[in-house]
Amino acid sequence: MTRKPPTMADVAKAAGVSPMTVSRAFKRDSSVSDATRAAILQAAETLGYVFDSTASNLRSQRSDFVAVTVPSINNANFAETVRGLSEGLRARDLQILLGYTDYDMEEEERLIEQFLRRRPEAIVVTGGRHTDRARRMLENAAIPVVETWDLPEDPIGHVVGFSNADAVRGMVDHFVRRGLTRLAFIGGDAQRDTRGTDRRRGFIRAMQDHGLEAHRLIDAGAPPISMAEGAMAMGLLLARFPDTQAVICVSDLSAFGALTECQRRAVPVPERIEIAGFGDYDVGAVCVPALSTINPFPRQIGSRTAELILSLLDAPQPPRVIEITPELILRGSSA
Amino acid sequence: MTRKPPTMADVAKAAGVSPMTVSRAFKRDSSVSDATRAAILQAAETLGYVFDSTASNLRSQRSDFVAVTVPSINNANFAETVRGLSEGLRARDLQILLGYTDYDMEEEERLIEQFLRRRPEAIVVTGGRHTDRARRMLENAAIPVVETWDLPEDPIGHVVGFSNADAVRGMVDHFVRRGLTRLAFIGGDAQRDTRGTDRRRGFIRAMQDHGLEAHRLIDAGAPPISMAEGAMAMGLLLARFPDTQAVICVSDLSAFGALTECQRRAVPVPERIEIAGFGDYDVGAVCVPALSTINPFPRQIGSRTAELILSLLDAPQPPRVIEITPELILRGSSA
DNA sequence: ACAGTTTGTGTTATCGATAACAGACTCGCA
């Protein structure tokens, strides 16, 4: 026999107080005497009462949600950002409503629509490119919007990110400074992964600025580019441009795949070809040789975003752009 | 000038119908004529109306949430499970409320409490060990509970999982069958990672059943055990038990770290020592040599759980145990 | 001792959608 679950009114009756007092007892810093609070919590425990945020949300017009969309849940970089976010937001008891877009703007649009219906306190999206409708929805939502992992030309609201193109430029500069000129890039030009595309564009522009040709471009397939695809791409690269001196990959994952392909073919790295990645994933620090890479501080993107949101919830502020400076990390794969 | 956002009543007035009709127009298969639905959606679009699930949830007593806790968001295996889950649940427009416990049962308890307040339709947890209070909360929640990634002795409700101990036993058997007897295990015995502990226990029991000593146990630190910790552990192993013939690691990540340590020390794998992991992560399939491992079909755990939940929402059923059979994958690291 | 504040609690109305019920209308078939 399952009887209806108890409500606040039931707890109130059991504790001999009004529902309002029960409500206050369940809040953080409300004015209830310690004695009554204890009695109320005791009564709630006995009855097996579970606070109903559904009702609370409606009446108080607060959901205590922060909506977050990332391209992929299965990606250590974005996972770090989410971790930074959720740790920063926990202090204020804000819960994360997480969704992944699969690198698909239509899917992002769907997600944003779903999320806005839940009336989040703020919304965080990855990247600066969205469908028109998604953009409109975000603009019209009367909540803080933060775009991350990018520096959009025309931000919707706030931004916590970095220039993917400039980050790759730093790596190109490094190789050119050391006298290497025959450089290649492994990564897709798919519309889907706009950050990957930005990195590729950054590579091409940097090469041109150095007066070098940027024709050694290997498209490794649809994002997210896996280790296996990185390996395949390296196979293509070695076949098509055998005199390549160094290759920059769209991520450490593809870079690691590329490295293993060299190992399988007994192509010595870095002696015969140098390799660099992007993202400073664990695998790149541990593999032999370790991968040169770029660390965009994904955790920090999350924690700075959390800080920003907390301050925005206290007091609205004009749109801000918080720029993160990625760090070049040089290791054995390019030494 | 920010005026109050429009409600269903506003849309109803604009479209010249009753709020109830607007409500129906926003539902899936409700009886509204195509003409009026179009008019209503048009009016909603014009007004910039966004459906408010907060109110809907309260009145209909449905949240369309499924709560899910995983130990770590930054883990490809659990990410796959979540992906399988969310794809299966999308059909019914169920949203996932995701939280990670950081391999901490206290944190899990906090999460479960937070989640139950949101009145999810079902709740999925990873593993079969919980704090007493967490267990009580789950038992009392009048919703389907699914424990995953394990086969608990005393399940709370439903189960979709496998025996971690038995899976490792399969790997031990494989080595012993091939005549190897000096086997080691890398992984923690921390209370925190109960699945890791189960694998370790499975190793010990299997060794004993073969009449072999199981003293080559290297504790690699607190979970989740990283690649770097796997490498350190391999260093210890080679120092303390130099005659070890094969080592089973608690995960592919630590196994890969161990492999790289062998590469740094020029210890040939598999000639001098064989290595096996757990989880069939990408890295293990791509690295050189590729890692022998155990695939517990994490994606399938998610999709089967989703199926189960969908059927439970249609009609309550007695607790079920759905057992997944992990697959032994043999690759170059143990050939 | 008394006005002024702080503290603890209660009363009433309300957040915005929808379940439950009811009624009007259309259609098919005898």
Place this chain on the structure above:
DNA sequence: TGCGAGTCTGTTATCGATAACACAAACTGT
């Protein structure tokens, strides 16, 4: 033509907590 079944729309009450206001009791300081 009439009747039952099906389709579409409206009315009323309600989900469960809490904002806003009110007020008594317990303090504070001069």
